[in-house]
Structures are given as structure tokens and as C-alpha cells.
Amino acid sequence: MKCTRGLEKVGERRFKKIEVGGPAINFDYAHFLPSSPKCGVLHGHTSMVNVAVVGEVVDDMVVEFSQLKQTVKKVIDEMDHKLIVASKYIVETSDGSYRIVFKGVGGVYDLRVPKNSVYVIERDSTVENISEHITSRIRERMPPNVYKVVVRMTEGLGKSATSSV
Ligand SMILES: [Zn+2]
Numbered sequence: 187m188k189c190t191r192g193l194e195k196v197g198e199r200r201f202k203k204i205e206v207g208g209p210a211i212n213f214d215y216a217h218f219l220p221s222s223p224k225c226g227v228l229h230g231h232t233s234m235v236n237v238a239v240v241g242e243v244v245d246d247m248v249v250e251f252s253q254l255k256q257t258v259k260k261v262i263d264e265m266d267h268k269l270i271v272a273s274k275y276i277v278e279t280s281d282g283s284y285r286i287v288f289k290g291v292g293g294v295y296d297l298r299v300p301k302n303s304v305y306v307i308e309r310d311s312t313v314e315n316i317s318e319h320i321t322s323r324i325r326e327r328m329p330p331n332v333y334k335v336v337v338r339m340t341e342g343l344g345k346s347a348t349s350s351v
Pocket of ligand 1: 230
């Protein structure tokens with residue numbers, strides 16, 4: 187049986203990629219990478235985020251731009267001006283604070299920081315791992331017609347990582 191209804195083919199599905207990004211979508215964070223000879227000290231970056239979303243066109247759209255922008259902003263705002271740290275460096279949790287200990291450049295760092303100034307992720311806070319984290323947070327907030335999210339995140343000037351899920 188032929189799959190047609192009038193002139194319109196039934197079952198013809200369209201897939202598109204849409205993107206948001208640019209200097210307005212950015213956040214600042216602090217981190218440390220103990221295994222790196224340069225980044226094993228507490229320091230910070232300003233990061234820009236570009237997000238591409240691939241999905242089926244439903245009602246002439248994949249996702250509304252404003253909805254996508256809002257989602258991206260919400261995800262990165264939670265990390266903005268925070269110390270992004272891997273859970274393995276938190277050695278103690280008390281009422282409102284974390285004790286964070288790591289051996290980095292110059293010796294042992296032993297920090298007591300308010301919980302609300304920290305954003306905890308599973309792995310070390312490299313740009314690869316942070317972008318992966320952002321990708322999955324955006325992915326779980328997308329409608330079912332979206333099947334792929336790609337995030338490109340810069341770490342300061344001229345360095346970036348791309349993750350997709
Ligand atoms: Zn860094």
C-alpha cells in the first residue's frame with residue numbers, strides 16, 4: 187500500500203540542527219586540576235558555551251530558540267561564579283560547608299568553603315568533563331523529538347572541548 191495522503195507523503199520526517207551561542211552565553215568558574223603542573227593551583231576561567239540541538243521538526247520547529255536559550259542559561263547559571271570540584275576532593279561535609287583537600291602546585295591545599303559557593307561534579311573539572319556534564323543536563327531537559335545535543339565549551343581563550351549525547 188502506498189503511503190500517501192493527497193499530495194503530502196505520510197511518514198516523511200524532517201530533521202534539523204539548530205544552534206545557540208555567542209558571547210552572551212557565558213559563565214565564570216574556579217577550579218583546580220591536581221594532576222596538572224600548571225593547573226594544579228586554584229584559578230579561574232570565563233567560558234563561552236555553544237549548543238547545537240538535532241531533532242525532528244515538529245510544528246515547523248525542533249525547539250523554540252527562546253526555550254533552548256533559557257534551558258542553557260539555567261544550566262550554566264547554576265555553575266556561574268562557583269568552585270567546580272570533583273566529589274573525590276570533598277573529605278568532610280558539615281552544616282553549611284565542605285572541606286576540600288588536594289595536593290597541587292606548591293603543596294597541600296586544605297580549604298573550608300561554604301556549600302553554596304561550590305558546584306560538585308563526578309569527575310575532575312576539566313573542560314572535557316564540564317562540557318559533558320552540561321551536555322547531559324541540557325539533554326534531559328529537551329523534548330522527545332530531540333535526539334542529539336552537542337556542546338562546545340571554551341576554557342579561557344583559544345581552548346575548547348566538544349561533547350555530545
Ligand atoms: Zn583551568
